[in-house]
Amino acid sequence: MSAKTAGGAAAAHPPVHPQDHLLRTDRLPHIWCTGCGIGIVFGSLMSAVMKSGLPLNDVAVVSGIGCTGRMAGYIKLDSYHTTHGRALPFATGLKLTRPQGKVIVASGDGDLFAIGGNHFIHAARRNLDLTVICVNNLNYGMTGGQQAPSTPFGAKTTTSPSGSPDQPFNFCALAAACGATYVARWTALHIRLLTQTIGEALAHRGFSFIEILAPCPTAFGRRNKIRNPLDLLRFYYDRSVVKNKISPDQAVMDFQGNLVVGKFVDVAKPTWLDGYRQVNSGQVGEWPEVAAEVPIPEKHLLGA
Amino acid sequence: MKFWRKPLDLAAVRPARGRVVIIEERCKGCSFCIEYCSREVLALSESFNRKGYHFPKAIKPELCVNCHFCEAVCPEFAIFSVEEEAQA
Numbered sequence: 001m002s003a004k005t006a007g008g009a010a011a012a013h014p015p016v017h018p019q020d021h022l023l024r025t026d027r028l029p030h031i032w033c034t035g036c037g038i039g040i041v042f043g044s045l046m047s048a049v050m051k052s053g054l055p056l057n058d059v060a061v062v063s064g065i066g067c068t069g070r071m072a073g074y075i076k077l078d079s080y081h082t083t084h085g086r087a088l089p090f091a092t093g094l095k096l097t098r099p100q101g102k103v104i105v106a107s108g109d110g111d112l113f114a115i116g117g118n119h120f121i122h123a124a125r126r127n128l129d130l131t132v133i134c135v136n137n138l139n140y141g142m143t144g145g146q147q148a149p150s151t152p153f154g155a156k157t158t159t160s161p162s163g164s165p166d167q168p169f170n171f172c173a174l175a176a177a178c179g180a181t182y183v184a185r186w187t188a189l190h191i192r193l194l195t196q197t198i199g200e201a202l203a204h205r206g207f208s209f210i211e212i213l214a215p216c217p218t219a220f221g222r223r224n225k226i227r228n229p230l231d232l233l234r235f236y237y238d239r240s241v242v243k244n245k246i247s248p249d250q251a252v253m254d255f256q257g258n259l260v261v262g263k264f265v266d267v268a269k270p271t272w273l274d275g276y277r278q279v280n281s282g283q284v285g286e287w288p289e290v291a292a293e294v295p296i297p298e299k300h301l302l303g304a
Numbered sequence: 305m306k307f308w309r310k311p312l313d314l315a316a317v318r319p320a321r322g323r324v325v326i327i328e329e330r331c332k333g334c335s336f337c338i339e340y341c342s343r344e345v346l347a348l349s350e351s352f353n354r355k356g357y358h359f360p361k362a363i364k365p366e367l368c369v370n371c372h373f374c375e376a377v378c379p380e381f382a383i384f385s386v387e388e389e390a391q392a
C-alpha cells in the first residue's frame with residue numbers, strides 16, 4: 001500500500017471516492033449526523049442509478065423538506081428541493097412535461113405521509129411513472145424529533161413524551177391499497193438488496209415505492225433507549241425477516257417482535273400517461289346509456 | 305485463509321485482493337465500516353480529523369478482498385476499496 005493513500009499525506013490531494021462524480025463534493029461533509037441512515041440510502045440510490053445505465057442528463061431527483069430531503073441538494077444531477085410535502089406534485093409536473101425522463105422522489109416519512117399524504121395516495125392511485133424512495137426514521141428528524149405517522153405505538157418523541165398513543169401507518173400496505181404497482185421495504189443495512197430493488201424500481205413502468213427503515217440516532221434513538229448509531233442500525237436489521245411476495249398488509253413492523261421486509265408487489269398496469277393517451281386518441285368508447293330495464297340486484301334479492 | 309473443507313479448485317482460484325482507501329476528513333466516526341468488514345481489516349484510529357472524529361485505519365490491509373461493503377455502508381462517502389493484483 002502506498003503511504004499516500006494510507007496516511008496524512010493524502011490530505012493535500014484527498015483521494016477521489018467512486019461516487020464523487022455524482023456528488024456535489026463542495027458541500028461535503030453533509031449535514032447528516034454521525035451514523036444517520038440517510039447517507040447509506042443515498043449511496044445505494046446513486047449506485048442503482050449508475051448501474052441502471054440511464055442517461056444521467058435525463059434523471060431528476062425531487063425531494064421535500066426534512067433531513068432526507070437534503071438528498072436533492074447533494075446529488076449532482078438535475079434536482080429540486082420543493083416545499084414541505086410537495087415533492088410528488090412537483091415530480092408529477094416534471095414527469096408529464098418530460099415523459100422520457102426518469103423522475104425519482106426521495107423524501108422522509110413525514111414529508112411523504114403527513115403533510116404530503118394526500119399527494120401520495122393520488123399519485124399512487126394514478127400509477128404515475130415515478131420512483132419514490134422513503135427514508136422512514138420513525139419521526140420528524142429535522143425539526144428535533146416530533147411524532148410522525150410512522151412513529152410506533154408507545155415510542156417516545158418530543159410531542160409524545162409518555163409514548164405515542166397512535167397506531168402508525170403501514171406505508172407499504174397504504175401504497176399498495178392506493179394503486180402502487182411496485183412496493184418493497186428494507187432496512188438501511190440490507191444495502192445490496194436495496195440497491196437491486198431500486199434498480200428494479202427504476203426499470204419498472206408505473207408507481208414504484210420503496211420504504212427504508214433507517215436509524216435516526218439523534219432524534220429518535222436518543223429518546224428510545226438506543227442512542228448508539230451502530231446499535232440502532234443493528235436493532236432494525238436483526239429483527240427483520242424477509243418475506244417476499246406476501247400481501248403488504250401482512251408485512252407488519254412489530255418493534256417488540258419482527259420487522260417484515262422484502263419485495264411485496266410487482267405488477268404491470270397501465271400508467272396514468274397510458275390512460276391519458278388512450279382517452280385522447282378516442283379509444284375509450286362511449287360511456288354506456290343507463291337502461292331502465294337493467295335489474296338492480298339488491299332490490300331483486302330483497303324481493304321488492 | 306481457513307477452509308472447512310478444502311475446495312478442489314483451490315490452486316486455480318485466486319481470491320480477490322483489494323486496497324482500502326480512507327478519506328479521513330470526511331469521516332464522522334460511526335464505525336459502521338469497522339463493524340461490518342467481514343475480514344476485520346479496519347480498526348478505529350487513535351488520531352482524529354479536523355472535526356474531532358476518530359476515523360478508521362487499515363490494521364490488516366493485506367486481508368482486504370475488495371468486497372466494497374465498507375464503501376456501501378459508509379454514510380459519509382469516506383471509505384472505498386480498489387482492486388489490487390490477485391494473490392499468487
Ligand SMILES: Cc1ncc(C[n+]2csc(CCOP(=O)(O)OP(=O)(O)O)c2C)c(N)n1
Binds near residue numbers: 065111148
Ligand atoms: C409547511 C411547513 N410545515 C412545517 C415545516 C417544518 N418541518 C420541516 S421538516 C419537517 C418534518 C420532516 O420529517 P420527515 O419528512 O420525516 O424527514 P426527516 O427529517 O425525518 O428525514 C417539518 C414538520 C416546514 N418546513 N414547512
Ligand code: SF4
Binds near residue numbers: 033219
Ligand atoms: S436528526 Fe436524525 S434523520 Fe436528521 S440527520 Fe440527524 S440522525 Fe439523521
Ligand code: SF4
Binds near residue numbers: 322342345367373
Ligand atoms: S473492501 Fe471489504 S474486505 Fe476490504 S476493507 Fe472494505 S469491507 Fe473490508
Ligand code: SF4
Binds near residue numbers: 333335336360379381
Ligand atoms: S463508515 Fe465512514 S464515517 Fe463511519 S467510521 Fe467508517 S469511514 Fe468513518
Ligand SMILES: [Mg+2]
Binds near residue numbers: 135
Ligand atoms: Mg422522518
